[in-house]
Amino acid sequence: xxxxxxxxxxxxxxxxxxxxxxxxxxxxxxxxxxxxxxxxxxxxxxxxxxxxxxxxxxxxxxxxxxxxxxxxxxxxxxxxxxxxxxxxxxxxxxxxxxxxxxxxxxxxxxxxxxxxxxxxxxxxxxxxxxxxxxxxxxxxxxxxxxxxxxxxxxxxxxxxxxxxxxxxxxxxxxxxxxxxxxxxxxxxxxxxxxxxxxxxxxxxxxxxxxxxxxxxxxxxxxxxxxxxxxxxxxxxxxxxxxxxxxxxxxxxxxxxxxxxxxxxxxxxxxxxxxxxxxxxxxxxxxxxxxxxxxxxxxxxxxxxxxxxxxxxxxxxx
Amino acid sequence: xxxxxxxxxxxxxxxxxxxxxxxxxxxxxxxxxxxxxxxxxxxxxxxxxxxxxxxxxxxxxxxxxxxxxxxxxxxxxxxxxxxxxxxxxxxxxxxxxxxxxxxxxxxxxxxxxxxxxxxxxxxxxxxxxxxxxxxxxxxxxxxxxxxxxxxxxxxxxxxxxxxxxxxxxxxxxxxxxxxxxxxxxxxxxxxxxxxxxxxxxxxxxxxxxxxxxxxxxxxxxxxxxxxxxxxxxxxxxxxxxxxxxxxxxxxxxxxxxxxxxxxxxxxxxxxxxxxxxxxxxxxx
Numbered sequence: 014x015x016x017x018x019x020x021x022x023x024x025x026x027x028x029x030x031x032x033x034x035x036x037x038x039x040x041x042x043x044x045x046x047x048x049x050x051x052x053x054x055x056x057x058x059x060x061x062x063x064x065x066x067x068x069x070x071x072x073x074x075x076x077x078x079x080x081x082x083x084x085x086x087x088x089x090x091x092x093x094x095x096x097x098x099x100x101x102x103x104x105x106x107x108x109x110x111x112x113x114x115x116x117x118x119x120x121x122x123x124x125x126x127x128x129x130x131x132x133x134x135x136x137x138x139x140x141x142x143x144x145x146x147x148x149x150x151x152x153x154x155x156x157x158x159x160x161x162x163x164x165x166x167x168x169x170x171x172x173x174x175x176x177x178x179x180x181x182x183x184x185x186x187x188x189x190x191x192x193x194x195x196x197x198x199x200x201x202x203x204x205x206x207x208x209x210x211x212x213x214x215x216x217x218x219x220x221x222x223x224x225x226x227x228x229x230x231x232x233x234x235x236x237x238x239x240x241x242x243x244x245x246x247x248x249x250x251x252x253x254x255x256x257x258x259x260x261x262x263x264x265x266x267x268x269x270x271x272x273x274x275x276x277x278x279x280x281x282x283x284x285x286x287x288x289x290x291x292x293x294x295x296x297x298x299x300x301x302x303x304x305x306x307x308x309x310x311x312x313x314x315x316x317x318x319x320x321x322x323x324x325x326x327x328x329x330x
Numbered sequence: 331x332x333x334x335x336x337x338x339x340x341x342x343x344x345x346x347x348x349x350x351x352x353x354x355x356x357x358x359x360x361x362x363x364x365x366x367x368x369x370x371x372x373x374x375x376x377x378x379x380x381x382x383x384x385x386x387x388x389x390x391x392x393x394x395x396x397x398x399x400x401x402x403x404x405x406x407x408x409x410x411x412x413x414x415x416x417x418x419x420x421x422x423x424x425x426x427x428x429x430x431x432x433x434x435x436x437x438x439x440x441x442x443x444x445x446x447x448x449x450x451x452x453x454x455x456x457x458x459x460x461x462x463x464x465x466x467x468x469x470x471x472x473x474x475x476x477x478x479x480x481x482x483x484x485x486x487x488x489x490x491x492x493x494x495x496x497x498x499x500x501x502x503x504x505x506x507x508x509x510x511x512x513x514x515x516x517x518x519x520x521x522x523x524x525x526x527x528x529x530x531x532x533x534x535x536x537x538x539x540x541x542x543x544x545x546x547x548x549x550x551x552x553x554x555x556x557x558x559x560x561x562x563x564x565x566x567x568x569x570x571x572x573x574x575x576x577x578x579x580x581x582x583x584x585x586x587x588x589x590x591x592x593x594x595x596x597x598x599x600x601x602x603x604x605x606x607x608x609x610x611x612x613x614x
Contacts, residue, residue, distance in 0.1 A: 051508040169595070213373035214537065218579040219592035240509050243538070243581035247589050270585020284510045286538035288583040294517030294542050301514045302464040 016080060017042045017202050017234035018063065018119075019100070023075040025058050025067065025258075032058050032071060034258040040202065042080070045228055045235045047249030047266075049242060049281075054255040056238045060204045063103060063236070064119055065111045077103040079118060082201060117147045120195035124207040126187035129194075130179040136163075136190055137175030140197055147198045162193040166223060185216035189223065199232065206238045221248050242285055246270055254278050336529040337362040337385070337418070337497045342394035344380045354380040356553035357394070362497065362529035367520050369544035369561070370533045371576070377553040378533045382501045385531065386420050399496055416445040419490035421519070423502040425482035429474040435460075435485050436470025442492030451494040459488035463518065480511035484518070491522055498523050498530040504539065512536065516543050537580050541565055549573045551601055559611025569608040572601035 018040040025033040033055040040046045050056045062073045078100040101110065101118075123129045131139055140159035144150050150158065156175070163171035166189040168182075179187055188208060195203055205224065209217040225248050227233050237249060245252050246266065253263040254277065262275040271289060273279045282290035284297060292300075340359040345351035354377040362368045370378050383389035385396050387405045396403040398418050406415075419442070422428040430438060439456035447453045457467035463484040465477075474482055483503060490498060500519060504512040516532070520543040523530040534540050540547060540561070547564050549557040549572065557570040568574045578591040 051510060214535070214590075215373065215575050215579045215593050218581070218590040221581070222589050222592050225589060241581075242509065243583045246583040246585050247581035247587065250587075266587055267585045270583060281510050282583070284513045285583050286513055286542050287580075289585075294513070294520065297514040298517045298521045301511075301518055302462070 015042055016040060018080070018236065019076075019078045020059070020063075021076045021078075023059065023062060023073065023077060023104070025055065025062055025071055025073045027070050031258055033062070035075065036255070036258075036260045038253055038260070038263070040234050040236050041251065042201075042234050043228060043231065044250040045224065045237055045248050047245040047252040048236060048238045048255065049240065049245055049252060050255035051240060053257075055258040056255050057206055059255075060121070060206050060236060060238050063202075063204060064115050064121060065103060065106060066121075073104050075104060079103055079114065079202065116143050116195075116200070117198045118200050119202045119204065120198070120200040121204040121206065122188070122191050122195050122208050124210050126184065126191040126211075127179065129191050130187060132179055135176055135178055136182075139194055140175070140190075143194075144197050158197070159193075162197055163190070165196070166190070166193045168193070183216075185212055185219060188212060188216075188220055192220075192223065192227075196227070196233075201232070201234065203227075203233055203235045204238070205235055207240070208237070209244060210239065210241065217244070224248055242270075242281060243287070254281070334363040335361050336364050336399060337531070338395075338397045339385055340395045342381060342384050342396070343392040344377070344384045344389055345392045351392075354553055355384060358548075358550070358553075358555050359394070360548055360555070360558070362531055364496070364529055365524050365527050366546065367523065367530045367532055367544045369540040369547045370531060370550060371535065371537055371540055371547060372550035373535065373576075376550045378550055379501055381550070382420075382499050382531065382533050386418055386499050387415070413445070413449040416449060416493050417496040419493050419495040419498055421483075421486055421490050421498065421500040421503045424506050425474070425479065425486045428486050429482060429489075431474050434471050434473060435477075439470070439485070439489045439492050442489045446492065446494040449494070454492055454494075456488075456492065459492050460485075462491075462522065463488045480507045480515060483507060483515055487515075487519055487522070491526060491528075494526070495528050498528050499533075500530065501533045502535070503532070504534065505536065513539050513542060519543070537576065549576065554604075555609065556601070556603075556605065557608040557611070559609070560613050563611050563613045569611070570601075570605050571597065571603070573608070575601070 016039045020036065020038040022035050023033055024031065024035050048056045048059065058067060061067050063077055067073060081099050081101050137159055140162060141155040144155040144158055159175060160171045163174055168174050168186055168189050182190065209220050212220060221244065224235060228235055239245065249266050251265055252269045254261050256277055262273065262278045273282060279290055282288040283292045285291060338361050342355055342358045344355040345353050358381055372378050380389060384391050387403050388407060390405050401414055403415065436456040439459050443453050443456060457470050460469060461467045465481060465484060504516050507515060516539050532544060544561045546559060547561045548555050551572045557564060557573040564573065568577055575593040575597065581590045
């Protein structure tokens with residue numbers, strides 16, 4: 014089995030309507046799989062479903078299987094019950110199984126590191142607590158491991174940083190610390206939900222390089238959830254595009270950006286400055302004003318009139 | 331004041347708090363001509379929003395002058411503007427907080443129309459503005475919650491333009507929108523403001539969009555403008571080390587998997603340097 018995580022026929026719904034409507038996705042071992050889509054497309058909920066962290070009002074069905082590489086000798090409490098064919102089923106898994114998976118086998122980083130880190134605990138404490146819980150390390154061993162982690166994510170002056178609090182770091186360094194916390198127990202899968210969206214572009218570049226290195230150094234697979242196709246193009250190996258709870262296209266990175274098969278993917282690229290399918294601002298305005306996105310139905314008939322007496326002719330009709 | 335200049339800002343300083351005050355904007359001056367789009371870019375906390383708010387008179391200026399068509403722009407906070415000052419309109423980041431959720435959108439666009447009339451300018455029909463931003467004119471009787479985020483922002487743009495502004499100040503108007511509509515809405519703003527002959531100050535951290543719609547660009551770092559000039563000139567040949575780092579860090583959506591360049595910590599010291607030759611650059 015070469016996939017670290019296999020999602021099949023995943024459905025997530027609230028009582029009244031579906032959020033994710035039967036998607037398949039395979040996260041290759043040692044790769045970065047980008048999950049793209051607009052707000053409300055279900056990409057974040059898909060990531061949360063992996064860890065059984067969906068809001069109480071939502072239910073998941075289908076299957077999410079995590080490759081079981083417990084051969085390293087680490088046996089988890091629930092793997093005997095949930096494991097089949099070398100993988101662990103996460104949909105509908107017991108609290109015991111999920112407890113052993115969360116933070117240990119599958120970890121997550123979020124958009125805003127200042128909410129995912131505890132403001133009143135030192136960085137050292139946040140890095141060692143789950144090391145001691147999951148791996149049963151002693152105080153000194155956990156501390157030296159924490160220091161090594163901070164060095165790995167390149168937080169300057171690692172030893173002194175352990176005694177500091179999250180607010181004493183910049184946004185980019187806080188995100189690096191959040192990544193260090195996530196990596197502490199050597200998870201096989203990292204779920205990253207918009208990890209660079211809140212960061213400045215110069216800081217984002219550094220975090221993207223770090224994510225790529227972590228994967229290339231071996232052992233880690235990343236599911237990268239982001240709406241930013243520029244970020245996807247920089248680090249993802251494969252990209253899945255979601256829309257309204259469905260996968261519209263899934264392809265290797267280069268193919269998706271150079272030969273998209275789906276019209277929706279192409280429309281995303283058309284609106285993206287710098288992509289090979291980019292449309293001119295005039296064309297984009299024309300499409301917007303003609304109301305191709307459909308303003309409640311009745312705008313269709315007078316739309317051509319609206320465009321013609323309006324000074325936005327792009328010349329490429 | 332040269333011909334065609336709509337907005338002129340000189341030596342603007344904005345400070346917050348006291349003992350010691352935090353200088354968010356440290357002596358910034360610029361001009362915007364009629365029909366021109368000037369973009370203001372920089373990282374979060376560099377003072378772009380403070381500068382925008384100081385320019386329209388929401389934020390108190392510690393020093394500096396702002397003139398709209400030669401008339402001094404007073405610091406009024408959120409108080410009512412004189413008819414002359416409604417010639418400068420603002421579009422904010424979040425249309426959910428700039429539109430009144432309890433009033434019909436036609437009435438809200440009507441506020442802009444009334445501002446134009448009070449100034450002795452031409453009136454217009456709110457429905458017509460909806461059509462120009464690509465929405466169904468029949469929707470004037472609807473409320474903001476019936477629209478998507480991108481549509482709401484277009485309503486806010488319609489309201490601002492209905493006031494027949496000479497100057498439009500837009501503070502991150504596209505960053506709350508979905509990626510697929512960001513460039514379109516920015517391009518629409520350019521098209522409508524150029525058509526109206528208004529100047530526009532477009533604040534954004536999205537450099538690729540800025541490149542598509544701005545005639546000139548101001549690059550801000552730590553409260554100062556470190557580089558400015560014609561957009562293409564700055565892009566083709568950035569002189570200031572901060573501008574260079576900023577442009578190199580933009581990930582390109584070309585599918586080639588190239589990682590953007592991350593600046594080394596040690597390089598950041600040079601970003602504070604003043605480089606006179608990087609200012610006011612023209613293609614000539």
